[in-house]
C-alpha cells in the first residue's frame with residue numbers, strides 16, 4: 010500500500026504460460042495462435058527481477074490434454090524461490106492436485122475439474138482452503154472447459170455452487186479478451202464481485218497502464234489482483250511501471 014491511499018495495492022501476476030517447453034502467449038486461448046517468448050525459466054526470472062510477488066504459471070499442454078511441462082515447471086518454481094506461484098492447467102484429480110501442491114506453488118487454480126467434477130472440487134476446496142482458487146473462464150456468461158474448447162455451464166449457476174462450497178478466490182478470465190490487448194472486461198468483473206465477497210483476480214485483455222489503473226480502482230469492490238500477459242511480453246509497459254500504477 011502506498012503512503013497516502015486507503016485501499017491495498019492491486020496485486021499483479023505476470024503470466025508464464027508454457028507450451029512445448031516454451032513461454033508462449035495465445036490469442037483467445039486458441040491452440041495454434043502461439044507467439045513464442047523463449048525460455049520460461051528466463052521469463053519468470055525476468056518478472057521476479059522486476060519485482061513480481063506472484064507469477065501466474067500455466068501448463069497449457071496439460072490444459073489442452075496433450076502432454077505436460079512438469080519438469081520445466083519445477084525448474085521455474087526453483088528459479089524464482091521467494092516469488093509466490095499460482096499454478097494452473099490440467100489439475101483435475103487427486104494425483105495432479107498432489108503433484109501441484111508439492112511443486113512449491115502457493116495456490117492452485119482449478120478450471121475444468123470445478124465444472125466437470127463438482128463433488129471432487131467441493132471436497133478439495135474444503136480440504137485445502139486458501140490454496141485453491143477456481144478459474145472462471147468465460148465467453149459471455151458461458152464457462153469454458155478442456156482447453157477452452159468445450160462449454161462448461163452457466164457462470165452464475167457455477168458461481169453459486171462454488172460459493173456454497175466455500176471457494177476462497179476466483180480468477181475471472183474473459184476468453185474473448187485474452188491475448189488480444191483489447192482491455193479487461195470491467196463489467197464482467199463487477200458483476201462477479203457483486204455476487205461474491207471472496208477476492209477476485211482479473212485476467213484477460215490488459216493492454217496499457219490505463220487498464221492497470223482501471224483495475225486498481227476496483228480494489229475497494231473486491232478485486233485483489235490482475236494477471237498480465239501479452240502486454241508485458243510485447244513491451245507495452247514494464248512490470249516496474251505497472252507495479253507503480255497498481256500501488257497508486
Ligand SMILES: O=C(O)c1ccccc1N[C@@H]1O[C@H](COP(=O)(O)O)[C@@H](O)[C@H]1O
Nearest residue numbers: 038072097098099118120121144156157
Ligand atoms: O491461459 C490460457 O491462455 C489458456 C488457454 C486455454 C486453456 C487454458 C488456459 N489457461 C489456464 O488453464 C486453466 C484451466 O486448466 P484446466 O481446465 O484446469 O485443465 C485455467 O485456470 C487457465 O488459467
